[in-house]
Amino acid sequence: MTATEVTAAGKRAAREEFAPEARPGRVRSQVLGALSLAAGLVAWQLAYDLFIQRSLFISSPTKIVATFWRLLKEGELYPHIWASGAEFAYGYVLSVVVGIPLGFFMATNRKINHYLDPWVAALYATPRIALAPLVVIWFGIGLFSKSLIVFLGAVFYIILNTYTGIRGVRENLIEVVKAFGGSRIQVFFKVMVPDAIPAIITGMRLAVGRGIIGVVVAEWFGATAGLGYMVYYYSQVFQPSEVLVGIGLLTAIGYVSFYLLERLQQWISPWYQIQIERELGGTHE
Amino acid sequence: MTPRLQVRGLRKWFYSQRSERRLQVFDEITLEVLPSEFLTIVGPSGCGKTTLLRVLDGLIPYEEGEILLDGHSVVKPGADKGFVFQDSSLLPWRTVMDNVILGLELQRIPRRDARQRALQHIELVGLKGFEDHYPYELSGGMQQRVNLARALVVDPAILLMDEPFASLDAQTREIMQAELLKLWAQDRKTVLFVTHQIEEAIFLADRVAVLTARPSRVREVVEIKLPRPRRLEMKRTPEFLDHADHIWRMIQEEVYRTMARTGHDRD
Structure with a gap:
């Protein structure tokens, strides 16, 4: 028995076992989703044109788009976007920088977990948005207190998902690295980090929505610019189109961040999505 | 011939963390594996076969006895032992190449040399052309080939295999058994192979060690005198069936003994 014979036989057997990945239905579901969304917008527009026509309380898709272009041309939007963007960015980045290490140490160090867990559990259960007025009293209406409110909204999702991610690192994979003589540091970088990253990014994605709520609420308690401020102001003067432009932009910022993080997740951990689909579908082997 | 692996009086x-109780897994396991020998271990389920392999690899501690690999005491895992895991345990974020290279990478062998060695072993297990595939793109049989290549690439003194074909379907399993023997025939690495399948144990082995029920000892070491190279047809020869019958009876007895002791069917 020669080596080439072995290789050829093995290769043939391997090819026979091999079944390429097939994932139909994905494009179809995207098309259906877009259709559903379009139908909803058309229904809204028709209802407005047929039954309402003019209102201090309700707007229509075409009026919102027109208002958006007008505000954009007049340059009114930029300061709002800029202000809210800065508040969100500072608060969000801070929650990532603080949340990941905290979640990690809580997951890996029993003592730290004992001390921190009651705080995290209690603060997580608190409607933290209700703390916003207090934060404003303490720190004023500047960028700092607004970022802090964003931080308070977002950080717990990151802590908890990092914790869950690290706790969920598969023992058998750790054992593989140990069995081949890997050190603790090697176990950390070669197993724990890559295995926990999908869960951590999921936490970052959940935190986006909470951070944006933080931006809006923070601006309601005193601001001179920002999309939350804009929404609040125009609702007071009964201009629903402007209100909805503000809400639409907040949604867009949230959606884009959420989407970018999803792409990041797929880029860093392409294996993760497929593994989830397998587990849900139960089609493995 | 001095043995490659010597296990003496292992206990x-x-x-249990909650109670003071302790459960004895091994009661004086004594075993020798000779250089270039293919030794398989069978035993009733729950007798600690997997635990034994993990102890021999140095992954988990033991209380009494001695484990010597080429005369040196085994105290921790390392590249002198190659472990083939039951559930393949490939790192899902690594390609076939990067999975195979793992052991060399952990030893900080330069990437170029490591890649070359890994490539040879990927070819050896018949996966040439699949270097850049991820584990989820492979069938169960192919994943086990990667698992095997990952253990072989570090050029260990002994290969410890933990029921590597247990999760495969019957046909793939037989293909893999035959291929494992072909591979083994090339350089006759010392192999310690744990399985619960008697037929698999006999087909692969020079000798089959039969363990008792827990606390386990080696009940008997059966010498398999079938000629090599082994062919799948040999599984139906009278000699093969005699061996199977003999081993099956021993395991049967052990299972009954456990049932009598615990008063109920545990499995």
Whole structure:
């Protein structure tokens, strides 16, 4: 028995076992989703044109788009976007920088977990948005207190998902690295980090929505610019189109961040999505 | 001939964290594996076969006895032992190449040399052309080939295999058995192979060690005198069936003994 014979036989057997990945239905579901969304917008527009026509309380898709272009041309939007963007960015980045290490140490160090867990559990259960007025009293209406409110909204999702991610690192994979003589540091970088990253990014994605709520609420308690401020102001003067432009932009910022993080997740951990689909579908082997 | 692996009077207990109770897993396991020998271990389920392999690899501690690999005491895992895991345990974020290279990478062998060695072993297990595939793109049989290549690439003194074909379907399993023997015939690495399938144990082995029920000892080491190279047809020869019958009876007895002791069917 020669080596080439072995290789050829093995290769043939391997090819026979091999079944390429097939994932139909994905494009179809995207098309259906877009259709559903379009139908909803058309229904809204028709209802407005047929039954309402003019209102201090309700707007229509075409009026919102027109208002958006007008505000954009007049340059009114930029300061709002800029202000809210800065508040969100500072608060969000801070929650990532603080949340990941905290979640990690809580997951890996029993003592730290004992001390921190009651705080995290209690603060997580608190409607933290209700703390916003207090934060404003303490720190004023500047960028700092607004970022802090964003931080308070977002950080717990990151802590908890990092914790869950690290706790969920598969023992058998750790054992593989140990069995081949890997050190603790090697176990950390070669197993724990890559295995926990999908869960951590999921936490970052959940935190986006909470951070944006933080931006809006923070601006309601005193601001001179920002999309939350804009929404609040125009609702007071009964201009629903402007209100909805503000809400639409907040949604867009949230959606884009959420989407970018999803792409990041797929880029860093392409294996993760497929593994989830397998587990849900139960089609493995 | 001095043995490659010597296990003398190995005893081990599992300690329950909640209670003071302890459970004896091994009661004086004594075993020798000769250089270039293919030794398989069978035993009733729950007798600690997997635990034994993990102890021999140095992954988990033991209380009494001695484990010598080429005369040196085994105290921790390392590249002198190659472990083939039951559930393949490939790192899902690594390609076939990067999975195979793992052991060399952990030893900080330069990437270029490591890649070359890994490539040879990927070819050896018949996966040439699949270097850049991820584990989820492979069938169960192919994943086990990667698992095997990952263990072989570090050029260990002994290969410790933990039921690597247990999760495969019957046909793939037989293909893999035959291929494992072909591979083994090339350089006759010392192999310690744990399985619960008697037929698999006999087909692969020079000798089959039969363990007792827990706390386990080696009940008997059966010499398999079938000629090599082994062919799948040999599984139906009278000699093969005699061996199977003999081993099956021993395991049967052990299972009944456990049932009599615990008063109920545990499995």
